[in-house]
Amino acid sequence: MRIAIIGGGISGLSAAFYLEQERAAGARLEYTLFESSGRLGGVMFSDRIGDCVVEGGPDSFLTEKPWAAQLCGELGIAGDLIGSNDDQRITYIVVKNRLVPMPDGLMFLVPTKLVPTALSPLFSLGTKFKMLGEWLHPPHAAETDETVAQMVQRHFGTEVVDRLADPLLSGVYGGDAASLSVRAVLPRFVEMEQKYGSLCRAMVASQKKLAEMRKAPGYKPKPLFSSLKGGMQQLIDAVVARLDAGSLRTETAVRELKRSGAGWELVTPVGPESFDAVIFATPARIASKMLAETDAQLAADLGSVQYSSSITVTLGYEREQLKACPPGFGFLVPRSEGRRMLAATFVHTKFPFRAPENKALVRCFVGGAKDQEALKLSDEELTAIVRRDLREIAGVEAAPWFVRIYRWDRAMAQYTPGHVERIERIGETVKRMRNLAIAGNFYKGIGVPDCVRTGKEAAQQMAALAREQHTAKA
Numbered sequence: 001m002r003i004a005i006i007g008g009g010i011s012g013l014s015a016a017f018y019l020e021q022e023r024a025a026g027a028r029l030e031y032t033l034f035e036s037s038g039r040l041g042g043v044m045f046s047d048r049i050g051d052c053v054v055e056g057g058p059d060s061f062l063t064e065k066p067w068a069a070q071l072c073g074e075l076g077i078a079g080d081l082i083g084s085n086d087d088q089r090i091t092y093i094v095v096k097n098r099l100v101p102m103p104d105g106l107m108f109l110v111p112t113k114l115v116p117t118a119l120s121p122l123f124s125l126g127t128k129f130k131m132l133g134e135w136l137h138p139p140h141a142a143e144t145d146e147t148v149a150q151m152v153q154r155h156f157g158t159e160v161v162d163r164l165a166d167p168l169l170s171g172v173y174g175g176d177a178a179s180l181s182v183r184a185v186l187p188r189f190v191e192m193e194q195k196y197g198s199l200c201r202a203m204v205a206s207q208k209k210l211a212e213m214r215k216a217p218g219y220k221p222k223p224l225f226s227s228l229k230g231g232m233q234q235l236i237d238a239v240v241a242r243l244d245a246g247s248l249r250t251e252t253a254v255r256e257l258k259r260s261g262a263g264w265e266l267v268t269p270v271g272p273e274s275f276d277a278v279i280f281a282t283p284a285r286i287a288s289k290m291l292a293e294t295d296a297q298l299a300a301d302l303g304s305v306q307y308s309s310s311i312t313v314t315l316g317y318e319r320e321q322l323k324a325c326p327p328g329f330g331f332l333v334p335r336s337e338g339r340r341m342l343a344a345t346f347v348h349t350k351f352p353f354r355a356p357e358n359k360a361l362v363r364c365f366v367g368g369a370k371d372q373e374a375l376k377l378s379d380e381e382l383t384a385i386v387r388r389d390l391r392e393i394a395g396v397e398a399a400p401w402f403v404r405i406y407r408w409d410r411a412m413a414q415y416t417p418g419h420v421e422r423i424e425r426i427g428e429t430v431k432r433m434r435n436l437a438i439a440g441n442f443y444k445g446i447g448v449p450d451c452v453r454t455g456k457e458a459a460q461q462m463a464a465l466a467r468e469q470h471t472a473k474a
């Protein structure tokens with residue numbers, strides 16, 4: 001069976017890797033991966049500047065989601081996995097140009113400790129009273145989807161939407177709380193509200209369970225984030241090294257896809273080519289265009305997934321130049337602060353192996369769902385914006401010894417209300433078609449582990465089909 005994979009980011013590469021594994025295990029299949037750009041990896045890209053590792057896209061992945069670390073294990077690079085320096089984890093929120101640490105006991109955006117929350121200057125007195133009252137919130141089973149902002153507002157008020165929900169979600173999705181679906185983005189919160197009513201009580205209960213687990217013999221704490229010594233690019237390089245080079249076609253954009261008998265005809269600048277099956281691992285809008293003739297509903301669902309853009313600006317300093325910077329992982333900037341910078345990570349504190357002892361790296365984020373226009377800014381303008389914000393917020397006066405900017409146009413899928421139903425419909429159609437599979441960051445989670453998972457599941461779907469067809473022929 002001949003399979004085309006369209007898109008060579010981590011989702012498409014994972015699909016190729018697991019197809020390669022299936023082939024080694026006896027599945028009768030071959031694959032060709034088409035990537036429109038000149039390099040493989042999509043938004044996952046690391047650079048080396050001096051002795052520093054600079055990430056263009058993702059800098060790590062959540063350790064609790066297993067698929068990326070599993071892939072590293074299968075690639076033989078698990079020994080190079082590194083964890084975030086969680087003992088130094090302090091995240092600040094900018095409030096009126098000042099860096100205010102998130103209070104102890106704040107779990108995502110739910111306060112679980114009374115005293116640190118009561119003493120924190122992050123919240124006004126009104127919000128603190130609302131947080132206290134939240135403990136009495138009755139169980140609630142929402143019939144329809146709502147935005148994260150709506151749910152957080154019901155529980156904690158608008159200040160928590162502005163100072164926590166919005167900046168935290170902007171860091172993960174490049175989107176804002178008022179347009180992201182709570183069912184898709186925070187399904188655990190929906191369950192907690194159904195069962196407990198109060199998110200605070202639910203979170204405290206889950207903390208207690210965790211504390212019990214930690215007491216179990218042999219328990220080893222895991223870092224919050226994992227990465228690789230050589231940067232996330234190491235994962236891309238390791239996958240590519242395990243693939244058949246002849247099956248990888250870069251600078252080959254797929255332009256059209258048509259049904260051809262029971263299979264597919266795919267058109268690239270080189271010409272048409274026939275395949276038995278196709279795995280899409282592109283942004284949803286690309287798949288939508290190509291599937292318009294094949295299935296209008298599927299194309300409409302794919303086409304309705306919106307994307308936001310992201311720009312990372314990394315500045316390199318001498319460590320001593322950042323003396324004014326407080327310790328910790330970095331800070332988030334609520335939109336109400338009126339700045340274009342969304343967040344900054346103190347990379348040299350967050351991870352080992354990123355900068356030598358005497359150097360420091362600050363990675364700033366600009367853009368997001370509410371500032372698509374930022375993509376039009378020149379390097380000079382972006383540098384000026386983040387340098388001004390760093391000076392005014394964190395007292396960084398010094399000139400960096402390098403600045404590296406990466407622009408990612410419409411790269412972050414936005415899980416808007418109705419996303420769960422949309423994805424269910426897409427899943428059902430694809431299951432019915434059988435020789436079409438979908439992977440990518442709009443499907444089952446935006447982070448790297450979920451992208452790997454979608455690539456793996458797409459490969460498994462195709463391998464099962466290849467085995468079935470082979471058995472039918474025999």
Ligand SMILES: Cc1cc2nc3c(=O)[nH]c(=O)nc-3n(C[C@H](O)[C@H](O)[C@H](O)COP(=O)(O)OP(=O)(O)OC[C@H]3O[C@@H](n4cnc5c(N)ncnc54)[C@H](O)[C@@H]3O)c2cc1C
Binds near residue numbers: 006009037062283311
């Ligand atoms: C700045 C930034 C920071 C992030 N930080 C983190 C993080 O710290 N942790 C985390 O877990 N996640 C993070 N993410 C999210 C995560 O990195 C992405 O969701 C994931 O890497 C997306 O992988 P993908 O393969 O689905 O898509 P992409 O990487 O976008 O790859 C899609 C590929 O398809 C190709 N393509 C498009 N059209 C065609 C066509 N017609 N023919 C052939 N090829 C085509 C594109 O060129 C591209 O290479 C971050 C994302 C960004 C942008």
